[in-house]
Amino acid sequence: NAGVTQTPKFRVLKTGQSMTLLCAQDMNHEYMYWYRQDPGMGLRLIHYSVGEGTTAKGEVPDGYNVSRLKKQNFLLGLESAAPSQTSVYFCASEPSLAGVHEQYFGPGTRLTVT
């Protein structure tokens, strides 16, 4: 049981390049989330998904797109990277039980855009 995994762990992009971050979970969770963490700002929600085939915008969605084609995977895409997207990206998942439960976080992806 690997929990939540993220690929890649590190990446350096040039401005204007594109990339996709992959999040995978093996806990059969319905809910999945993408956050970014910047110094002094905590974690901020980018996009989230309540189930396969559904996605929604979070607090800071601009410049990102997401897809949830399979229940276990949640992809975060940057179509044209900008230096402002330099950050650490965390994926999380949560079971869809009644009430609110802890989110299980992946190890993070450190992205630098030059």
Place this chain on the structure above:
Amino acid sequence: AQKVTQAQTEISVVEKEDVTLDCVYETRDTTYYLFWYKQPPSGELVFLIRRNSFDEQNEISGRYSWNFQKSTSSFNFTITASQVVDSAVYFCALSEAWYGGATNKLIFGTGTLLAVQP
């Protein structure tokens, strides 16, 4: 609007001291959940506790304890007899109640960096 404030940006203590991390929240809802997460230097986020708004009992887990006071909208975290391994960034987070079909978006505070010196 929901908001979580962790006014202490950094705290430095010497090992074996007790330390309290403050968390103040704002929400319109009467039903909500509060969390604490730990982020050690390795970078992963470790879940510590979840508390719902109807349960105001304080909780103790080993050297950790949490004080939830709805009257002051605070959910403070105390580490007793701190150890070097407690050095980390600690985040407080808030989520409004789950309404069937909606998701549980966490609002994080900006975190408190705790440095425990040997």
